[in-house]
Amino acid sequence: MFDVPSILYIVVPCYNECEVFPYTVKELTNLMDDLVDKNKISSFSRILFVDDGSKDNTWELISNSFESNKYVCGLKLAGNVGHQNALFAGLMAAASKCDITISIDADLQDDVAAIYEMVDKYYEGNDIVYGVRSDRKNDTFFKRTTAQSFYKLMNGMGVKTVYNHADFRLMSVRAVEQLSNYKERNLFLRGIVPLIGYKTDCVYYERKERLAGTSKYPLKKMINFAFDGITSFSIKPISFIFTLGLIIIICSLIAAIYSLIAFFIGNTVPGWTSLMLSIWFLGGVQLVSIGVIGQYIGKIYMESKERPRYNIEVFLSDEERNT
Ligand code: UDP
Ligand code: MG
Numbered sequence: 001m002f003d004v005p006s007i008l009y010i011v012v013p014c015y016n017e018c019e020v021f022p023y024t025v026k027e028l029t030n031l032m033d034d035l036v037d038k039n040k041i042s043s044f045s046r047i048l049f050v051d052d053g054s055k056d057n058t059w060e061l062i063s064n065s066f067e068s069n070k071y072v073c074g075l076k077l078a079g080n081v082g083h084q085n086a087l088f089a090g091l092m093a094a095a096s097k098c099d100i101t102i103s104i105d106a107d108l109q110d111d112v113a114a115i116y117e118m119v120d121k122y123y124e125g126n127d128i129v130y131g132v133r134s135d136r137k138n139d140t141f142f143k144r145t146t147a148q149s150f151y152k153l154m155n156g157m158g159v160k161t162v163y164n165h166a167d168f169r170l171m172s173v174r175a176v177e178q179l180s181n182y183k184e185r186n187l188f189l190r191g192i193v194p195l196i197g198y199k200t201d202c203v204y205y206e207r208k209e210r211l212a213g214t215s216k217y218p219l220k221k222m223i224n225f226a227f228d229g230i231t232s233f234s235i236k237p238i239s240f241i242f243t244l245g246l247i248i249i250i251c252s253l254i255a256a257i258y259s260l261i262a263f264f265i266g267n268t269v270p271g272w273t274s275l276m277l278s279i280w281f282l283g284g285v286q287l288v289s290i291g292v293i294g295q296y297i298g299k300i301y302m303e304s305k306e307r308p309r310y311n312i313e314v315f316l317s318d319e320e321r322n323t
Contacts, residue, residue: 006099008035008045008119009073011090013083014062015052017106019213021061024106025072031112032071040119045098048073049106050090053080083216084187087167088179095176102170107213109138110168111205118170118203127175127198131168134204150226157234160194162202169193181308186232188225197311235298242291245284252280 010028014021028047035041051059051074062074075093077086087103094101100122104110110131118129136144154161167189171179178196179189194200217225230237256277263273 005039005042006122007097008032008041008100008102009094009098010045010047010115011050011087011094011101011103012047012106013050013052013086013090013103014054014058014106015080015083015086015216016054016056016058017213018054018056018058018061020107020211021049021058023211024108025061025065025069027108027112029069029071031115035116035119040116041100045071046073046094047071048075048090048094050074050086050093051076052083052086053077083167084189087189088187091171091176092180095173095180099173100170101173101176102168104168105166107210109208109210110166111208114168114203114205115170121201121203122170122172124201125199126170126201127172128193128196128200129170130162130165130200130202132162132202132204133164133166133207136164136207138207138209146222150222150229153226154191154229154233157230157236159191159229159233161190162194165190165202172198174198178308178311181311183306184232186228188229188232191229191233195307235295235301238291238294238298241287241294245287245289245291247284248280248287249284252277252284255280 010032012024012028017024025047032041032045032047036043036045049062049072051062059074059076062072062076065072066074075090077089081089091101091103100119102115102118104112104115114131118131121129136147139147148164151161151163155163171193175193175196175198178198179192182192182195184192259268259273259276262268
């Protein structure tokens, strides 16, 4: 089926990565050479560096290696748009030129050796292959615990993500084309990619330490990212308000019985019973009402994303039969 090796584009978003860039180019170039030698990928394969509005001389380094290294291509964004958007831009630019894309961070914390297995799995018929960290012992305790609680929270909120998978993944060009149908502006690729469908698989690798430079995801950005991930995919927080309102109404009924008994026994000050009842009951009613309105807003929000209703994998039709 795959007589001619496919064209691979490795997409690497870079933001102020001039320290690590020389190592990254070297390592990825060796990998490309080896893959081409082994006839696993076409010699038209490329490494596409996306400069996400870096303030240092990252773009200079990219354009210099474009001159000297036949594998290197560069895409310079006009300003900093964040990791997810930069990656998306790279994937879209690559889609018209290749058969397979692989996204990887510039710091090469993800093991490039796993790319061999990813490519093999692509030839076995997978459209999406996730790189999954088998262990995180090289992450700091803080990064590890926050990241893992994040995955658990996302799952609890009903957002399907692949546990311990970041943005190191292989996508076939048709999967990337489907991805372009997801029109949302708040991009959270780890949540969208599992929605695409198709045959998928995982490869496992050990996550390494950053080769050079510092993390571009400080705590503030991480919290924003997590918050974005949840609010871009889940309307569970709205349902939570509704449920809370119902619980408070039930509590208010219990409080009603209690305060009526207290009233008839006679050990209350005047006005206490009616105050008690109205505070609890009205509180509950208000929360339920906000919850109901919220449900409608949730629907509007889901509609406004204009996500595709389905993605077609195969269509066996008469045209197909005649060819
Ligand atoms: N990155 C980017 N734009 C940004 C922030 C980060 O393109 O605004 C890139 C960065 O260059 C790297 C990747 O996203 O290739 C992941 O960032 P980093 O390694 O700093 O995150 P961490 O691994 O610490 O979570
Ligand atoms: Mg990193």
